[in-house]
Amino acid sequence: MNSVHHAPLAQVDQHTLYRIMALRVAVFVHEQRIIDEIELDGADLLPTTELFWMADDDGEVTATLRVLVDDGVHIGRVATAASARGRGRAGQLITAALQAYPGAVEISAQAHLEAWYGRFGFVRAGENYLDAGIPHVRMILTPR
Template identity: 50%
Template sequence: MIVEKRFADLTTTELYGLLRLRVDVFVVEQTCPYPELDGRDAEPGTLHVWVPGADGEVLSCIRVLENGEDRAVGRVATAASARGRGLSAQLVRRGLELCAGRTVDIGAQAYLEGWYARFGFQRSGEDYLEDGIPHLPMRMVAPTT
């Protein structure tokens, strides 16, 4: 099951679960102290998408952002205990469905370039460091009609 909600529709328990997972993965596991709460979660156009576990915990999540006419998929995270099940891939595919007809950008950790390429993303610029972790911009260009 995949759950999709706007910020205003999240329960406090759901919001806590999403933020807890992202902090566990991006701050604690990757030993990268940075401001995980960037203000984009609460934007009216942001959609939070996740897979809940049997007891309601968040196993894997993404967020889909509006960037003008384009979209962005980000904050792709999966709990260590839930990895290897294809949950992130399932969520990225759903995120792309939600962005249908739009150009989609991601800021990928460099080691995941090949993983994102399998969904159709292509490198769109030079590597960069974000909070000490190598990243690269990737983009899937919307089809022209």
């Protein structure tokens, strides 16, 4: 499978949605110790939110992100399963999201990933700040 899929939450089948949320909980709650209430913030339910994911042949979701559209386009909740890291899947998802949303895009990046997001054209837009106890930096990609 390993191709990129994306859809609004209402169009994601229940098994895939469960696997997306399970992956996010595994990465953000269990690995990074972010409390459930912050991870499960309700923004996935907004009609302008779109989920992106990749899955193995058995349907196991190996990478995911979400795009929120409100006063701008925001990429967030970028997560890759520990077993799938280093295979370029998060990069494929970022590329797909940027193709789907070709205008200006913002991301609240974990600060240690600033250079990684910079590879896609994102640039720092402010000082580091704490989000859920983890240093983050606001980054913006402007259309060329």
